Amino acid sequence: MSAGLVEHDNTHNAAVHRATAQRLSRAYERREATDPVIDGHPHLGVDDAYAIQKQQVAGWIESGDEIVGYKVGLTSRAMQIQTGVDQPDYGHLMRSMFELGHFPIPSTRFIQPRIEPEIAFILARPLSGPGVTMADAVRAIDCLLPAIEIIDSRIRDWQLTIVDTIADNASSGGVVLGGHPVSPRSIDPRLAGCVLHLNGEVVATGAGGAVLGSPLNSLVWLANALGSLGVTLEAGHVILSGAMTRAQSVRPGDTVSAHLAGLGSVGAVFATDTQEAA
Amino acid sequence: MAGPERSWTSEIVAELLLDAEARRTPTEGIASRWPEFDLDAAYRAQDLAVRLRVARGERIVGVKLGLTSVAKQRQMHVDTPSIAWLTDTMELAPGTAVPTDRLIHPRAEPEIVFVLGSELCGPGVTAARAMQSVASVVGGIEIIDSRFTGFSFTLPDVVADNNSSSRYITGSLQLPPDGLDLALEGCLLEVDGQVVDSATGAAILGNPAHALAFAANELAKRGQALEAGWVVLTGGLTEAVPLHPGSRVAAHFTHLGSIVIKAE
Secondary structure (H helix, E strand, O other): OOHHHHHHHHHHHHHHHHHHHHHHHHHHHHOOOEOOOOOOOOOOOHHHHHHHHHHHHHHHHHOOOOEEEEEEEOOOHHHHHHHOOOOOEEEEEEHHHEEOOOOOEOHHHOOOOEEEEEEEEEEOOOEOOOOOOHHHHHHHEEEEEEEEEEEOOOEHHHOOOHHHHHHOHHHEEEEEEOOOOEOHHHOOOOOOEEEEEEOOEEEEEEEHHHOOOOHHHHHHHHHHHHHOOOOOEOOOOEEEOOOOOOOEEOOOOOEEEEEEOOOEEEEEEEOOHHHHHO | OOOOOOOOOHHHHHHHHHHHHHOOOOEOOOOOOOOOOOHHHHHHHHHHHHHHHHHOOOOEEEEEEEOOOHHHHHHOOOOOOEEEEEEHHHEOOOOOOEOHHHOOOOEEEEEEEEEEOOOEOOOOOOHHHHHHOEEEEEEEEEEEOOOEHHHOOOHHHHHHOHHHEEEEEEOOOOEOOOOOOOOOOEEEEEEOOEEEEEEEHHHOOOOHHHHHHHHHHHHHHOOOOEOOOOEEEOOOOOOOEEOOOOOEEEEEEOOOOEEEEEEO
16 A cells, blocks of 8 residues: 555544544534444444544543543443453543432433443552553552443444444443442452342342453553553542443433442432423 | 143143153143143142152252242243242252253352251241341352253243252352341352353342242242251342353352352
8 A cells, every 4th residue: 555545544534533523522412312433434443433532532621621530331241242342442531421429410411321330440549551460450549439320322222333332432421429438458349249229129230240350350451451552540530440230221300329239339310301490 | 742632630740840850851831731730730740749759769958939030020921939849969069060961951040048047937927037047148059950842931831840940059158147238249150260140139039038038938828838957049140051061150259159060
């Protein structure tokens, strides 16, 4: 391939990345799902998808938001089989995504939200890959918190390929963190059980090991994946390690709570339509 | 089966299913051949079959619960669990491989198991009362093996088939129930070293204690009680996974330790 052709390809790809990032941004603004990213662009790969994700993050930072952590997704065997991948993916957690338990969350913030119970790691010191080991990761953790991740997709009906979800910030939506910090020294997150209640009923149960064999493996993977791109996990960053159970759809008025053995519980309330009108 | 239909009884069903097990040859559903076959007739067949087992020298060592998850109940269009008998020949000693050559199409599922310290007799047993009779809690793996072709059955079918009971193994760690939150007791299921599923005790009717109370109350309807020393398998925490020769299944619990089985 001649240098001229490569250059043409790069210019073309950059244009596709820009257009796709803009289309996803419009989906956020209009709160209306859009067509899959790969429709009309079947050649797009995982690297293209992360480039599209990065463009949106740059836009959010420009408008005053801030990266405060990352989420790791596609961490369960079931999800990896469903998506046809053998690797997790990651998305950026922005400051504006964080919600508080007890306070009704406006459902209008989302398009087609689902919730997942997770273990969140809060870092005490930077963690910089590549070459991060389990020992490095454990030493970098300040504490663990129970978390409810609100995932959402800007792609119509969650019709996702791996490229679609990565381009769409790994289907991130919102985060609610519990407030009782637990030291990594006092818990084995791999064997921690999790019970998810939706409107008072048990809808799913699971254990930490459903996440890549252990939620700590998520942290190690993320530090090394970002490290190979020259990105460091910073002190204070929040890392959502991945879903301990299957995701559950939520609607306005729903109440969810996740109980994690050794970590306490965390809840989220979704505003009713009337609460939102008020 | 060709020819005129024989007149069905619970005795015939019991013998047919024991025979299917002995010959490792699955049979078609009973309900499709005997339209009047209902749950009462199914439990009669189950009781007759266990009496035949006892007559040939087996000893009843406990009970197991089935259909304890909302998902399985919906699948079978029922809203209560079912109960079945365990005998001493079903227990696998630690380190023993699962003899798949003697089974039809075995599957494994992790369970929370109670060992009773005193008799528990319904009716009217609550979860709190039930837990008072528990001497210890252990982790376990149950091997189920339906005597019906392709694990395809109706509710009366599976009840008559002793809830697909085949083998079980319990962990070596016995914990007193005090201080254990069984709803949050987590379990990781691994096949050949890979996590395939996970759950907690809340998957069993919200708490395995409710399964134990249900067992006592259900047996009371049949004039029976749970006896001291019996084991109670409270129901599959996850979906059952197929067991192939050579496969290794492990259940890792938050507090109840690990149980590993090998199939050969």
